[in-house]
Amino acid sequence: DSGVTQTPKHLITATGQRVTLRCSPRSGDLSVYWYQQSLDQGLQFLIQYYNGEERAKGNILERFSAQQFPDLHSELNLSSLELGDSALYFCASSPRGREGYGYTFGSGTRLTVV
Amino acid sequence: SQQGEEDPQALSIQEGENATMNCSYKTSINNLQWYRQNSGRGLVHLILIRSNEREKHSGRLRVTLDTSKKSSSLLITASRAADTASYFCATEQGAQKLVFGQGTRLTINP
Numbered sequence: 001d002s003g004v005t006q007t008p009k010h011l012i013t014a015t016g017q018r019v020t021l022r023c024s025p026r027s028g029d030l031s032v033y034w035y036q037q038s039l040d041q042g043l044q045f046l047i048q049y050y051n052g053e054e055r056a057k058g059n060i061l062e063r064f065s066a067q068q069f070p071d072l073h074s075e076l077n078l079s080s081l082e083l084g085d086s087a088l089y090f091c092a093s094s095p096r097g098r099e100g101y102g103y104t105f106g107s108g109t110r111l112t113v114v
Numbered sequence: 115s116q117q118g119e120e121d122p123q124a125l126s127i128q129e130g131e132n133a134t135m136n137c138s139y140k141t142s143i144n145n146l147q148w149y150r151q152n153s154g155r156g157l158v159h160l161i162l163i164r165s166n167e168r169e170k171h172s173g174r175l176r177v178t179l180d181t182s183k184k185s186s187s188l189l190i191t192a193s194r195a196a197d198t199a200s201y202f203c204a205t206e207q208g209a210q211k212l213v214f215g216q217g218t219r220l221t222i223n224p
Binding site: 002004033035042043045048056058088090092100101102103104105106107108110 | 144145147149154155156157158159162164202206211212213214215216217
């Protein structure tokens with residue numbers, strides 16, 4: 001157990017639907033990062049939050065959005081799902097303000113769009 | 115876009131042998147990190163080397179960094195079956211977000 005909790009572990013949904021992925025960071029970590037991993041694109045950075053505020057944005061589609069709540073958990077919302085959105089979605093956390101430390105990853109949510 | 119490019123893409127060796135993976139990157143970095151991923155699971159942080167460091171050790175792992183060539187290598191000595199996994203290098207630039215390479219798939223044969 002890495003200390004980063006992601007739910008659900010697996011999700012199967014139909015095209016056009018909307019899903020919410022949830023992440024609880026490791027205790028004490030203020031930064032949360034979302035990554036998408038697919039066979040053809042590899043690990044793609046989506047978005048970073050620090051203490052409730054968006055800090056960096058990567059290759060995140062307009063159909064995707066995220067937020068970090070006061071208790072520091074984060075949610076990634078994926079809407080109007082397409083077959084190509086099928087991937088592993090990882091959340092990671094790090095202790096912001098202490099640069100140069102590794103990320104702690106959760107075990108991921110495997111999303112299958114059918 | 116990917117910052118790091120790992121080489122080789124796949125590596126298969128016998129148990130007990132050493133495994134070397136290389137990573138090249140394009141821009142200035144704060145640090146470079148290596149991660150391991152077992153099939154379909156989350157990534158595990160292995161080691162971090164800062165831009166002002168040239169070599170770092172952790173157990174059976176040895177990492178080197180050459181900022182003039184924008185390259186790094188990860189050496190795993192005395193490999194074990196449990197080392198079978200994908201290995202990723204990741205670079206941290208100014209905004210404290212990691213950019214990952216495509217990874218090297220390492221297979222240790224018993």
